[in-house]
Amino acid sequence: QVQLQESGPGLVKPSETLSLTCTVSGGSISNFYWSWIRQPPGKGLEWIGWVYYSGGTSYNPSLKSRLTISVDTSRNQFSLKLSSVTAADTAVYYCARYETMTEKALDIWGQGTMVTVSS
């Protein structure tokens, strides 16, 4: 079955760029929408954005100026880059897939990766 795995640095310095990759295994990245979600420690979920396999994107307006989400179909991966990070960007970052029926719900999630922003 399809599985997602986030990877990237667990510690990022303030003002630098946070970069994460989600690797899709057990299935193709094609013909799906893919998303990033984050959860600060002890807080709720926040939608970050989505990318379609063909490269189209949609971003959370509160993050849009700092955010880039891209896809690499040859590697079956999609990525997140968040620039000028601060302590407020410290969170568990999840990648997820939108289901195929209406493409509006997230049916498969990665296990999440903790990213801490600190000097």
Added chain:
Amino acid sequence: QSALTQPASVSGSPGQSITISCTGTSSDVGNYNYVSWYQQHPGKAPKLMIYDVNDRPSGVSHRFSGSKSGNTASLTISGLQAEDEADYYCYSFSTRVSYVFGTGTKVTVL
């Protein structure tokens, strides 16, 4: 961006039914049947429980059901079990911000 509003906590005894509300606006919950619900146990990734207001993915217990009235969606858990103790989040398509999560509800089984 404003999150959808959920009660901070809901509790019930084993075997009882509980309902979690999720209040949005006409830009999201009120005008679109794209509300989904997620269960999250501590330290774990969220799990899809309900999509498109009231559809259940394969493998999810029939004790979980969803509904919507106006700008408020609801998740009902029937026959509450100890394993249902978790955080629950609603999530909706939004014309304003593309997608938005609810504030989250902690369910406690007494």
